[in-house]
Every structure is written in structure tokens, then in C-alpha cells.
Amino acid sequence: MFKTIPAGVLSAVKKVRGGVKVSHHKNTAETEVVRMPAPAKVVIPMQQHIGAPCEPVVKVGDTVAVGQLIGDTDKYISAPIHASVSGTVTAIGDIKMPNGTLAKAVTIESDGEMRLWEGIKPPVVETKEDLVKAVRDSGLVGLGGAGFPTHVKLNFPADKNIDTLVINAAECEPFITVDYRECMENSWDILSGVYTLKEILGFKQVVIAVEDNKPEAFTVLKNIADHKFDTNDEVKLMVLESKYPQGAEKMMVQSATGRRVPPGKLPADVDCVVMNVASIAFIARYLKTGKPLVSRSLTVDGSAIKEPKNVRVPVGTSISEIIDFCGGFKEDPCKILTGGPMMGLAIVGTDLPVLKQNNAILAFGKGDAVLKPETDCIRCGRCASACPMSLMPTNIVRGAKAKDIDMLKSSGITVCMECGSCAFACPAGKPLVQHMRLAKAILREEGNK
Amino acid sequence: MVNGKKLVVSASPHLRSAQTTTKIMLDVVIALIPALIAAIFIFGPRVLCVAAVSIGSAVLAEYISRKVMKRHQTIGDMSAVVTGLILALNLPSTIPYWIAALGSVVAIVVVKQFFGGIGQNFANPAITARIVLLLSFGAQMGNWVAPLSWKTGITTTATPLAVEYSKLESELGVSLVDMFLGLRGGCLGETCALALILGGIYLLAKKVISPAIPAAFIGTVALIMLIAGKGDLGFVAYHVMGGGLLLGAFFMATDYSTCPINVKGKIIFGIGCGVITSLIRLFASMTEAVSFAILIMNLVVPFIDRATTPKPFGTPKKEKKSKEAAN
Known part of the structure; x- marks a missing residue:
């Protein structure tokens, strides 16, 4: 097992805050697609x-x-x-x-x-514009779950100094193993996708991120990062402690580059593009086949x-x-x-x-399916220490209940990505994500007035 | 709808940790058992009766007050048991049972339920009850039993903090090793440093409490006493093990409802407790410094919480300054 981050891969990375240890349940890891x-x-x-x-x-x-x-x-x-x-x-x-x-x-x-x-038929791709058009034509959306159109992500303005591509193979959600299978079964596509994107979009560095509970995927991705195409050692592999939500976009950017995406901004605002490993492999296949x-x-x-x-x-x-x-x-x-x-x-x-x-x-x-019953908040603070975004869920719950607009505005609720760490950690079984969504809805409604 | 049966639909996440309030409270009870057992050895079997009365009346008070207020029943979360047990550990072993019961009622009804129940009270119930009893029944609350005297016939003694450190051995016949083992006069649960440290380690290992408050609290007292005692480590040990410092730092200052939420706040809170405890011990002639220190710090927790709320992820540092300037 690769429990430690190999020396030289990433030495200056800050430890990601918060998060929770969830059991992996990766039952289907060795089941071929x-x-x-x-x-x-x-x-x-x-x-x-x-x-x-x-x-x-x-x-x-x-x-x-x-x-x-x-x-x-x-x-x-x-x-x-x-x-x-x-x-x-x-x-x-x-x-x-x-x-x-x-x-x-x-x-x-x-x-x-x-x-x-x-x-x-396979698209002809020579420039960034060609690639963006091809990716749009392919119908690709982020395959990690959110479904953001990939061509929009890749079509960053030329005056932006986007220098880093972060490839997410962390797969921190329990049960899901499709990204892992992608690494094990389609490593050639990943290899080709990584180096094609790097060349056409001009990334100065590519960081592939994987959690430390997937040593076989680590080996495959290490070979990709160390491939002879990578003449200047610009493609790196980063091993993350397996902790939820390591695979969240903002967490990825911070782990890979030390940069923190400000509230309301995108990874592109700190010169990064984050893509799921399956999306990378799909682009490579599309460029080859046009399907x-x-x-x-x-x-x-x-x-x-x-x-x-x-x-x-x-x-x-x-x-x-x-x-x-x-x-x-x-x-x-x-x-x-x-x-x-x-x-x-x-x-x-x-x-x-x-x-x-x-x-x-x-x-x-x-x-x-039946969750533990809801009891009274004991103010233990587990939600606050689990929040990767440094929010105070208890305050936000109170603000939402009182419809306290000023409090909600200053609470930073807009950066909440609904990862569920707070509700997972809560010993009182509070549906905290539901409260967070309610708080956001109250603010949206206020904004529409 | 699948096979004619409705599916459960709920907001994510669909996994929850196994931790519950009841389990947390049970862990606190388990952590206090060494101190209770030590107290039985040191002060005799009456300790068990005091604990039983105090716990029993705390649970009963919680049950009745929830019933009267027509609120959902909360005795199942074990927090009343913890309050009763902690209060018992803060009483002398000779305390009349009715005073112990009264203390529990004050803790549960006045301090906890009047403010909304678990998680809502702003002062630690056991500490507040102890102080109420102290001010109301000074004589009974200061009736310290000599260690192990229950076997031969109860004699009273002074608690070490009531005599000067230099006269500890000559006047009380108590050594630092005796204090570590709990062979001294005092509240029934506060004397045995060994048992309290064991319990504290258990809570830390089970992640029920964070080390921030005990470390800051005990560390601050130790540091101030090191300076006050001009470097005498024995004097530091006398203060760390004397009075209710260990019981307070591990089990009472760390009460979730009445301590700050964030680590930074917990450290400030711990240092505050330590400073007040040291000042009372050095400049006032009271032996209940820890209780007063925690209670005073309880009152400023909302301010500490507000001052130590972390900035949301990625908030630029500059913005903070310009905002303050704008205000």
C-alpha cells in the first residue's frame, strides 16, 4: 500500500481541512465493466x-x-x-x-x-479551438457526477494563464468504482488523453490525484505520469489520504497546487482545470473514433x-x-x-x-435505508470540524430557522457544496444538508425580491 | 414505487456515522468510573450512595421537567446521568443526601431545562449547582473527610489547597505521591489524579473531547504556578493535582454546550480558565477556584465563538481588512 506521498511528488501541499472517514464499501472494485x-x-x-x-x-x-x-x-x-x-x-x-x-x-x-x-468520423484536432469544438460535439459533460459541460471548462480565455490540469481519480464516494475500473481497463485512453490535452491546451503541469486505498490504480497512473512522453517531468501523481471529500473540486485544486478557490469562483480563477479521469479517457476515445x-x-x-x-x-x-x-x-x-x-x-x-x-x-x-433518529443538537462542534469549507453548520441552521438574512449572508453558506460531511458526523442525526439547502433557498429568494 | 412499495426519499447524505449523543454520554460515564472507584476506596461506600442519589434525582428531575413542559423525553440521551455523576464527584462524601438531591434539581431544572435542555444551557449545570450548594450550605460542603478514615471512624481534614504548600507534609501529612493517588481530603471525585488522568486519556482516545481545553487549562495553571513558585516543580504539581483542576479541565470545562466550538476558541477558553483559577488560588483564599473559573469563562463563550468563527474556505485575506476599514 502506498500510504505516504512519494517524496518529490508534492512536498509543499497543505493538509486539507475537515472531511470525514467513511467506510469505503468498494465491493465492485475487482468487477470488470x-x-x-x-x-x-x-x-x-x-x-x-x-x-x-x-x-x-x-x-x-x-x-x-x-x-x-x-x-x-x-x-x-x-x-x-x-x-x-x-x-x-x-x-x-x-x-x-x-x-x-x-x-x-x-x-x-x-x-x-x-x-x-x-x-x-474522428474529428481533426490541431488547435485549441478544434479541441473545444470536438469536445462540444462529443456531448461530453463531467462524468464525475455534476455534469458540467466539459467544452466550457476547456474553453478558457487565452489571456488567462491557466497552467495546471488536475485529473481526479480520487473517487472518494463510497461504493462507486467506475473511475477505478477506468484506470484498470482503459489506461491507454487515459495516457493518450493526458498528453493530448496537455499539448493542445498548453498546461505547464498535470497532477493526477488518487486516494491511497487504490494501490493498483496508483501503479497504473504512476506509469502514465512517468511515461517517456513526459520529457520535462510535468505530469505528476499525487496520492491523497483516503478521506471524504478529497475528490471535491476545490479540495483537489488545493491539494494539487496549494491554491484556494475563493468563494463564488471557479478553479479557472486560480488557473486550474479539474477533470474526472473518465472524462479524460473519453476525450481520447472520441478523438480516435468520433463516437x-x-x-x-x-x-x-x-x-x-x-x-x-x-x-x-x-x-x-x-x-x-x-x-x-x-x-x-x-x-x-x-x-x-x-x-x-x-x-x-x-x-x-x-x-x-x-x-x-x-x-x-x-x-x-x-x-x-433507515437513518438514526434525530435528537437535540448538543453543540459538540463535530459538524464544524468536519466542514471542508470552514463553515459553522450550527449557526447556519439557526440563521435559516430565524430567516436571519444578514447572518446567512455572513455565514458563507454559498460556498457549501453539500458534501454531507457535517450531517455524516452529527451525533444527533440532524439532516444538516437539508438545512444548508434551505438556507441557500432563503438567500436566493431574498436576492429575487 | 417499486413492487408496489413506496421508497424512502431523504436528503443526502445517506450514510451516517455510528456516533450518537447517548454513546458520547456513555463514554463520559465510563471515563468517570475510575474516579468513582477510587473515591469508594478512599472515602468509603457512602460515596456510592451519594452518587446514586445525585444521579437518580438528576434523571428524575429531567424526566419530570420535560413532562411538565410537554416536551419530548430526553432522559434516554444519558446527559442527566453525566450531570448527576459529575455533581456527585464535586461533593464531599459526608454530604446529606437531600443536599445532593437538591443540587441535581438545581443543575437539571434551573440551569439546563429552563434554558431549553441539552445543548442550550450557557453555564455548566454541575458547576453551577455546586456553587449554589457551596453558597447555601458552606459547612456541609466543606466537610472534608480524611482519606481512608472510613475504616476506623470518620475524621475530618483540610483539603491541600487550604494549607500552604510548604506545610503540606508537616500539617496534613500529605505527600505529592499521596495527592497523585488521591489520599487527601477533598471532593469525593477530585482527589485521585491517577484515575482522572486515566479517564481523560479515555475521552481523548475516543475523540469525545479535543485536547485543546485540558491542555490549555492545565498548561496555563502549570506555567503561572511555575513562575509564582519560582521554578519549584513540586509547587506546580501541588497545584495541578490540588483542588478540582484535573476533574474540571477534563470533564467540566469540556462540556460541549458551554465551551467554544472551534479549536482556537477552545484554546482561548482554556487559557482563560487557567488564568482565573491561578489568580483565585494565588490571591484569594478560596479552594473552589476551578469551579468559579469555568463558570466565569462559560459566560464569555458566545463572545469567544463569535471572535473565532473561521472564514469560509478561500476567503481572501485582503477583503477582511478592507471590510473592517469600511466599517
């Missing part, structure tokens, strides 16, 4: 990213093929949507999304052939799943079909999540489609 057969039907929402939704560019009755554009927009912060199966468009209409909002979606009845669209983002890897796990697996599924496959592919339920599910247990979303049913940015489906039986 299996490809799920084409589903009979996919429902592809037009909103699978942060930003403006896409408009369908196909009509009911159209025949489409894998990789064909079906949704696009001229808005800048957005990402186009592609057909994930070949077949016929049977419906276009609103569906309920996992978070409860309505979104337009294109339903495609599959012909089972998974025929590739004839228009697919857009139409499928993704998911960890399917949890106490209610019969055969926990890592699966590669077409975007828009319904969650119930994926669970059936994993043997169905072992016991009655009591809670089902998309994403990890710390930041994932509890969903109301399994008839929802998988989105581009989903990285896990977790189903839990009764024993794991």
Missing part, C-alpha cells in the same frame, strides 16, 4: 447537464442510429445529446426527472442492431442488489432494466440512489432513465 445488451427502449432527456436544455432535432417516426445528434441548442453552456441506440423515435414529450423537475425527452424504440450512424457520449459505466451495488456489478449502459436506459440485468433485488428495496451515498439523489421509482453524469445506482434494504 460488462456491457449491457441493447435495451428495447431508451428515454433520453434533453437536460443531462448543468446549463440550458437542448431542443430535439428529430421528429416522431424518424429512424436514428447510435451517435446521431437528436438534441442541440445554440446556448453556450450546454451539451448536445445523441441517440444511444439505433431504432425509431416513438415519442417526444415531458418526463419527470430524478430530481422531480420536468424535462423534454426523446423516446427511441430500439431495433436491437446498435447500428452506428454513418456520419461518425459521441452515448453510453456510460455505472456501479450497481447496495445491500438490496442481487449481483453487484459495474455495467456499461446506453444513456437513457431505464434504471429498472439495469437492476434486472444485475439479477434484480435480493430483498425489498427501501431506498434507491443515483450517485454515491454521500451526495447521491434518492429517487422515487425505477422507471427513470440513466443520465450521462450518473455514476452509480445503489439500492438499499430496510437496514441501510
Whole structure:
């Protein structure tokens, strides 16, 4: 095990504040990703990213093929949507999304052939502009979970002195192992992605970050960092203590460079770009094949799943079909999540489609779904010491309850990333993230007045 | 809805630590058991009865007051047990049972429940109750039993801090080793330094308390006494082990409700407790310095908390200055 940061990799890095030790539950770490057969039907929402939704560019009755554009927009912060199966468009209409909002979606009845669209060809990429356009055309959004359109991240203005690319392979959420599998199975893509991006975008240094509970991934990534392409030793590997939320963007930037992203700012404001390791590998594959983002890897796990697996599924496959592919339920599910247990979303049913940015489906039986009962706050301060953003959750709860706008404004609540460390640490079982969201909503409402 | 059954939907995170308030309070009780056992050896089996009365009335007072106020029941969180036990450890072993019970009622009803219950009180319940009893029943509260005298017939003695350090051996026949083992007069739980240190280490190891307050509190007292005693380490040890310093620093100053939340605040709080304790011991003729010091510092906790609230992650340092200038 690589418990220590190798000498010379990073000597001047400050220790990241706060965070919590969560049990890893990486049960599927050694389970190779299996490809799920084409589903009979996919429902592809037009909103699978942060930003403006896409408009369908196909009509009911159209025949489409894998990789064909079906949704696009001229808005800048957005990402186009592609057909994930070949077949016929049977419906276009609103569906309920996992978070409860309505979104337009294109339903495609599959012909089972998974025929590739004839228009697919590798893009020609020589300049930064070419790359940004290619990444936009690929429909790539951050595969780590947030779903921010990647081309926006890469299209930093030339006058900004962006010098560092941070590649996130920390995967600090429990249960999820798809990034780890990406490292183990697609290391050539990662290698090619790292050096292509570095050359085209002109990064002075690339820092690949991995947690110390993944020694095999460390070995693979070390080989990438030490590769002979890296003539000036500008690609480095950083080993992080496995502690949640090491993989959060701001934590990553601080660990890799010592720079702290100010409140309300982005990593680009401290000259960094942070990308998930799976996104890097996808870009390399796209540049080679031209096949857009139409499928993704998911960890399917949890106490209610019969055969926990890592699966590669077409975007828009319904969650119930994926669970059936994993043997169905072992016991009655009591809670089902998309994403990890710390930041994932509890969903109301399994008839929802998988989105581009989903990285896990977790189903839990009764024993794991019922949380400890809520008791009175004892002012122990565990929430404050767990907060990686140096916030005081107890104060914010009080401010939110009293609707004290001034207090909420000075509390720094806007930097809260809802990582859940505070609520995890709380011995009184307070739903602190819910309180944080309430506080933000109160401030938003005040701002709208 | 899956298989006709509704799913649980709740805000993230969907994992919680195994720590609960009850477990924390149980850890404090466990940490106090060595001191209780030592007290039984030193002051006799009556200690157990005092503890039982004090704990029992604390729990009963909590139960009844929650009932009367029509609030959800909180005796299950064990905090009343902790308060009762700590109060017992702060009483002489000869205390009449009704005074012990009265102390518990004051601690639980007046200091804790009147202000909203667990986590809401601004002063430490056990300490406040002790001071109330001290001012009301001075004679009974200062009736110190000589160590081990319960076997042969109870005799009274003075607590070491009541005599000068130079006369400790000649007047009381108490050595520093005796003080470490608890063979001296005093409140029943404060005498055995060894047992208190064991309990303190347990709390630190279980991360129930942070080392900031005990280290700052004891360190400050030790430093001031080192200067006051002109470098005499024996004098430092006499003050560190004398009175209720160890009991106070590990178990009472660290009470969550009444100490600052952040480490910086805890250090300031600990230093404040240490300074006040030392001043009272050096310049006033009182032996209850620790209780008064903690109580006084309890009152300034909100100010300490406000002054030591950390800036949110990434807040530029310059902005802070310009803001202050603008004000």
C-alpha cells in the first residue's frame, strides 16, 4: 500500500481541512465493466447537464442510429445529446426527472442492431479551438457526477494563464468504482488523453490525484505520469489520504497546487482545470473514433442488489432494466440512489432513465435505508470540524430557522457544496444538508425580491 | 414505487456515522468510573450512595421537567446521568443526601431545562449547582473527610489547597505521591489524579473531547504556578493535582454546550480558565477556584465563538481588512 506521498511528488501541499472517514464499501472494485445488451427502449432527456436544455432535432417516426445528434441548442453552456441506440423515435414529450423537475425527452424504440450512424468520423484536432469544438460535439459533460459541460471548462480565455490540469481519480464516494475500473481497463485512453490535452491546451503541469486505498490504480497512473512522453517531468501523481471529500473540486485544486478557490469562483480563477479521469479517457476515445457520449459505466451495488456489478449502459436506459440485468433485488428495496451515498439523489421509482453524469445506482434494504433518529443538537462542534469549507453548520441552521438574512449572508453558506460531511458526523442525526439547502433557498429568494 | 412499495426519499447524505449523543454520554460515564472507584476506596461506600442519589434525582428531575413542559423525553440521551455523576464527584462524601438531591434539581431544572435542555444551557449545570450548594450550605460542603478514615471512624481534614504548600507534609501529612493517588481530603471525585488522568486519556482516545481545553487549562495553571513558585516543580504539581483542576479541565470545562466550538476558541477558553483559577488560588483564599473559573469563562463563550468563527474556505485575506476599514 502506498500510504505516504512519494517524496518529490508534492512536498509543499497543505493538509486539507475537515472531511470525514467513511467506510469505503468498494465491493465492485475487482468487477470488470460488462456491457449491457441493447435495451428495447431508451428515454433520453434533453437536460443531462448543468446549463440550458437542448431542443430535439428529430421528429416522431424518424429512424436514428447510435451517435446521431437528436438534441442541440445554440446556448453556450450546454451539451448536445445523441441517440444511444439505433431504432425509431416513438415519442417526444415531458418526463419527470430524478430530481422531480420536468424535462423534454426523446423516446427511441430500439431495433436491437446498435447500428452506428454513418456520419461518425474522428474529428481533426490541431488547435485549441478544434479541441473545444470536438469536445462540444462529443456531448461530453463531467462524468464525475455534476455534469458540467466539459467544452466550457476547456474553453478558457487565452489571456488567462491557466497552467495546471488536475485529473481526479480520487473517487472518494463510497461504493462507486467506475473511475477505478477506468484506470484498470482503459489506461491507454487515459495516457493518450493526458498528453493530448496537455499539448493542445498548453498546461505547464498535470497532477493526477488518487486516494491511497487504490494501490493498483496508483501503479497504473504512476506509469502514465512517468511515461517517456513526459520529457520535462510535468505530469505528476499525487496520492491523497483516503478521506471524504478529497475528490471535491476545490479540495483537489488545493491539494494539487496549494491554491484556494475563493468563494463564488471557479478553479479557472486560480488557473486550474479539474477533470474526472473518465472524462479524460473519453476525450481520447472520441478523438480516435468520433463516437459521441452515448453510453456510460455505472456501479450497481447496495445491500438490496442481487449481483453487484459495474455495467456499461446506453444513456437513457431505464434504471429498472439495469437492476434486472444485475439479477434484480435480493430483498425489498427501501431506498434507491443515483450517485454515491454521500451526495447521491434518492429517487422515487425505477422507471427513470440513466443520465450521462450518473455514476452509480445503489439500492438499499430496510437496514441501510433507515437513518438514526434525530435528537437535540448538543453543540459538540463535530459538524464544524468536519466542514471542508470552514463553515459553522450550527449557526447556519439557526440563521435559516430565524430567516436571519444578514447572518446567512455572513455565514458563507454559498460556498457549501453539500458534501454531507457535517450531517455524516452529527451525533444527533440532524439532516444538516437539508438545512444548508434551505438556507441557500432563503438567500436566493431574498436576492429575487 | 417499486413492487408496489413506496421508497424512502431523504436528503443526502445517506450514510451516517455510528456516533450518537447517548454513546458520547456513555463514554463520559465510563471515563468517570475510575474516579468513582477510587473515591469508594478512599472515602468509603457512602460515596456510592451519594452518587446514586445525585444521579437518580438528576434523571428524575429531567424526566419530570420535560413532562411538565410537554416536551419530548430526553432522559434516554444519558446527559442527566453525566450531570448527576459529575455533581456527585464535586461533593464531599459526608454530604446529606437531600443536599445532593437538591443540587441535581438545581443543575437539571434551573440551569439546563429552563434554558431549553441539552445543548442550550450557557453555564455548566454541575458547576453551577455546586456553587449554589457551596453558597447555601458552606459547612456541609466543606466537610472534608480524611482519606481512608472510613475504616476506623470518620475524621475530618483540610483539603491541600487550604494549607500552604510548604506545610503540606508537616500539617496534613500529605505527600505529592499521596495527592497523585488521591489520599487527601477533598471532593469525593477530585482527589485521585491517577484515575482522572486515566479517564481523560479515555475521552481523548475516543475523540469525545479535543485536547485543546485540558491542555490549555492545565498548561496555563502549570506555567503561572511555575513562575509564582519560582521554578519549584513540586509547587506546580501541588497545584495541578490540588483542588478540582484535573476533574474540571477534563470533564467540566469540556462540556460541549458551554465551551467554544472551534479549536482556537477552545484554546482561548482554556487559557482563560487557567488564568482565573491561578489568580483565585494565588490571591484569594478560596479552594473552589476551578469551579468559579469555568463558570466565569462559560459566560464569555458566545463572545469567544463569535471572535473565532473561521472564514469560509478561500476567503481572501485582503477583503477582511478592507471590510473592517469600511466599517
